[in-house]
Amino acid sequence: MTRTPASPNRGTIRRTGAVVVDALLPLGAVVAALLVGALVLLLLGKNPALAYGAMFRGAFGSLSGITQTLAKATPLLLVGLGVIIAFRAQVINIGGEGQLVVGALAATACSLALRELPGWLLLPITALAGALAGGLWGLVPGLLKARLDVNEILSTVMMNAIAVQLMNYLLRGPMLDPAQVAAGTNIPQSAALPEAAWIVRLVPRTLFHAGFILALVLAVVVALLLWRTTLGYRIRAVGLSPSAARYAGIPVATITATSMVLSGCLCGLAGAVEVMGVHHRVVEGISGGYGFSGIVVALFGGLHPIGAIPAAVLFGGLLVGADQMQRTVQVPAALITALNGLVVLMVVSSTYATQRRAARRQSEAARPTAREAEGGPLDPQLTPDL
Amino acid sequence: MVAAAQQAAPTISSLELFNITKRFPGVVANNRVSFEVRAGEVHALLGENGAGKSTLMKIIYGLYQPDDGQILLNGQPVTISSPQDAIARGIGMIHQHFMLVPSLTVAENVALGLKSSRGMRLDLDVVAAKVERLAASYGLRVDPRAEVSRLSVGEQQRVEIIKALYRGADLLVLDEPTAVLTPQEADDLFRMLRQMREEGRALIFISHKLREVLALCDRVTVLRDGRQVGTFPTAGMSRGELARLMVGREIAAPHAEDRAPVPVGPPLLQVRGLSSSAGAGGPALREVSFELSPGEILGLAGVSGNGQRELADVIAGLRPSSAGEISLGGAPLVGGPGERMAAGLSYIPEERMRDGAIMDFSVEENLILRDHTRPPYARGPFLDTARVSTVCRELITRFAVKTPGPQTPIKSLSGGNIQKVIMARELAREPRVLIAAQPTRGVDIGATAYIHRLLLDMRARGGAVLLISEDLDEILALADRIAVIHDGEIAAIMPRAEADPERIGLLMAGASTESLSH
Structure with a gap:
């Protein structure tokens, strides 16, 4: 094996170029999804430029748009962070939706029960209650996977259904707002949180609240957790190679369950923050699909906590812009859901493409001495054994 | 089955590779390699891991196409487009990892992929009889009705060889065939290979075991870093000479x-x-x-x-x-x-x-794999990244790990250097x-x-x-x-x-x- 005579300079440029391409791929995925969406808009007889213009203006074109976008980015980021932790341990948490719901319920119940407490105490307790409830909701599938090898995708989806039914029951019974009962309207929603448990709005008369800052801080915390603590190291080791982790003396089952609990905590916190910052009570549909969109945010952010920040803002913007688009060109908001789906599809395929590119670069760079010896069938599809 | 003329006189008199070059992005796997194997010869292809042996064999077997150079079969230029093409031309390959279906019998494995002589109906009895005859001609006992999973590794290898002969292979490529055998089984294999040589077949024997190359082969082509060091008759060669040719420097054996x-x-x-x-x-x-x-x-x-x-x-x-x-x-x-x-x-x-290692982790992360919760790597629940980096740099130097740096992903290292990382970690404590x-x-x-x-x-x-x-x-x-x-x-x-x-x-x-x- 001889290296081709390429100047190191050229190699560096090529490698840098490749990294840039990798970074741009997700954006390309969004563009591709928008292009497909444009096609659909054309078929609906709408002007795509007008529609997308409205969408962009709605999301980022005004103070109100921006604040709404950031308000929606908050739960998206929190859920995304949770999904990232689990993903790093090779656990797929589809249960963000349910964890968010129970987090919202627990935070509300807790702050209503402790309404006498001063704000400096009530705020953290309320948030913690949400996080713990979400963690508990993650513990169940986490233990099932760790101990009995139950597929976590199935179990978290089931936990979602249970959480939603629990909410339906609580909001029509034990937690139904007494004011609704008195008025006889019986709209299924909880009583309002004591004001001491409200998260301060960063821009008055908008939904943009300080929970966003909390989410930003937590993104940094999660990054530190994953790369600067032994627990984070263990989570990543288990995710990348369970057998090597076992050899390393890492309790794989415990780490698997722990990652799911942490993931649930962040999703539960998203629910609590949504209640404390936006609605000030639990209303039906409080989850707003964040539990699922958060997965997209995690993937779009390259499963990196810091990468999830722009991803959350972008998807928050998509949600907000969709409303504006709907109003301006009268397309069903469902189109946005479809666009979201398209973006997911494109992102996942682009991630795959990135991995393949990385693998190819790897095999180019690697001195493949190890491979030949490891044998392996003579498969032309495999990276070349030299 | 279309009966391959397994007992007829071999039809391959020589296979010549002339100035074969095969490039992969960033690497030249074979750089103007020429070599030739003749009927009635065992030709060894010797080289370290990564020298380009496998690539060359994949070219012969039609899995890769050379970027440059020519393949001459019996003096005629040919293009070997696929393994099927190679088989049709009388080239057989015995892979290091057998390509047998464990749950099928020997006869079923041999018949797999061939047309039945009875059209839609299986002709396993015909195949079985032929397999028995073929085995007997080499003094081997092979039960065509035995399930492959019940056979020993040595027996499975025989089945692979018989499968190739059944398909009419006149030129056999054997990829590190003794790696999985006991010394006695290896002797049996050598006996069989020598007989095949007497019958006028051409054999290519890939190995990095010098003793076997000297014991079995007539000529040896040595590859190093994708280039051909040379082709030499084995007569009169010593192991030391071969090792020098293969490695390009003196190797200190344990004294x-x-x-x-x-x-x-x-x-x-x-x-x-x-x-x-x-x-x-x-x-x-x-x-x-x-x-x-x-x-x-x-x-x-x-x-x-x-x-x-x-x-x-x-x-x-x-x-x-x-x-x-x-x-x-x-x-x-x-x-x-x-x-x-x-x-x-x-x-x-x-x-x-x-x-032993996590391929997607860096060298550094692999060095702390089993000690990450202990000082000096950890301070309470935190990784002491500064200390990790210092200690790992020391280990990399002390154990002569060739890596661009501690942060390099371990999978981009050679097998030997990955093993050095593991040794460093296990010996450092x-x-x-x-x-x-x-x-x-x-x-x-x-x-x-x-x-x-x-x-x-x-x-x-x-x-x-x-x-x-x-x-x-x-x-x-x-x-x-x-x-x-x-x-x-x-x-x-x-x-x-x-x-x-x-x-x-x-x-x-x-x-x-x-x-x-x-």
Whole structure:
């Protein structure tokens, strides 16, 4: 094996170029999804430029748009962070939706029960209650996977259904707002949180609240957790190679369950923050699909906590812009859901493409001495054994 | 089946590769390589891992197309477009990893992919009869109705060869065929190959075992770094010369003075009556007992899959035992891998890519894999990244790991350097006992010599080493005592001085000690 005579300079440029391409791929995925969406808009007889213009203006074109976008980015980021932790341990948490719901319920119940407490105490307790409830909701599938090898995708989806039914029951019974009962309207929603448990709005008369800052801080915390603590190291080791982790003396089952609990905590916190910052009570549909969109945010952010920040803002913007688009060109908001789906599809395929590119670069760079010896069938599809 | 003219006179008189160049992005795997094999010749293709042997063979077998150069079959330029094309031209290939369906019989495997002579109906009886005839002509006993999964590795290899001959192969490419065989099985294989040579077939024998190349082959083509060093007749060649040609420099073999007797104290590791249930791909351990003293290397010889892996895993705490006990320094060795490591046991697992290292982690992250919760790497729940970096840089230097830096992903390192990282990690904590499972498999000669030196150093410092290897030469070169494992049982333990390869080979194949002592 001889290296081709390429100047190191050229190699560096090529490698840098490749990294840039990798970074741009997700954006390309969004563009591709928008292009497909444009096609659909054309078929609906709408002007795509007008529609997308409205969408962009709605999301980022005004103070109100921006604040709404950031308000929606908050739960998206929190859920995304949770999904990232689990993903790093090779656990797929589809249960963000349910964890968010129970987090919202627990935070509300807790702050209503402790309404006498001063704000400096009530705020953290309320948030913690949400996080713990979400963690508990993650513990169940986490233990099932760790101990009995139950597929976590199935179990978290089931936990979602249970959480939603629990909410339906609580909001029509034990937690139904007494004011609704008195008025006889019986709209299924909880009583309002004591004001001491409200998260301060960063821009008055908008939904943009300080929970966003909390989410930003937590993104940094999660990054530190994953790369600067032994627990984070263990989570990543288990995710990348369970057998090597076992050899390393890492309790794989415990780490698997722990990652799911942490993931649930962040999703539960998203629910609590949504209640404390936006609605000030639990209303039906409080989850707003964040539990699922958060997965997209995690993937779009390259499963990196810091990468999830722009991803959350972008998807928050998509949600907000969709409303504006709907109003301006009268397309069903469902189109946005479809666009979201398209973006997911494109992102996942682009991630795959990135991995393949990385693998190819790897095999180019690697001195493949190890491979030949490891044998392996003579498969032309495999990276070349030299 | 379309009867291949298996007994007719061979139709390949020569295969010539002329100035073959094959590039992969960033690498030239074969750089103007020329070589030629003639009917009635065994031609060895010798080279280290990564020298370009596999690429060249894949070109011959139609899996790759050369970027440049020519292939001449019987003097005529040809393009071998696919393995099917290669087979049709009389080229057969015996892969290192057999391409047999374990749940099918021998005859079914041979018939697989061929047209039946009865159209829609199977003609397995016809195939079986032919397989028997073919086997008999080489003095082999092969039951065409036996299920392949029940055959030994050596028998499976015979089936592969018969399969190729059945398809009319006049030129056989054998990729490291002896890697999985006992010495006796290898002898049988050589006998068969010599007969095929007499019949006028052409054979290409890929190997990095110098002894076999000299024993079997007529000529040898040596590859190094994708280039052809040369083609030489083996007559009159010495192993030393071949090794120099292959590596391009002198290799220091372990010398006698490295193996000066170390004062042997009371046993450090004691294993008594150890049994386990059967593992994936290996037999159950049955009443395994041995002792390992400080300053001693105990070599565990055996054919792959006879319980070596199970034994190492049980001692390391990765697999439960069903009976028996292990003690280290007098104290019972119990608990999981972490506890046993803390007790002074280091372990270099056989599957270095799967168990020994995490391919997507950096060199640094792999160096702390088993020690990440302990100082100096950890401070409470936090990784002390500064200290990790300092210590890892030291280890990289001390163990001569060739890597661009500590942050480089380990998968971009060569097999030898990955193994050095693992050795560095396992030796840095200064263990009392080291289990080294196949420490040099797939590792280039230079790194192999270095790893051997590390094992001998450990011995010299009074450490105890259990060296598990399928390479008998390695065990004979390093071990003070040799244990032979067969089917989950220790067949015999003998001092190095009393060990001869033939006796060990027979024990590896399952002969009992009584039958050997006539």
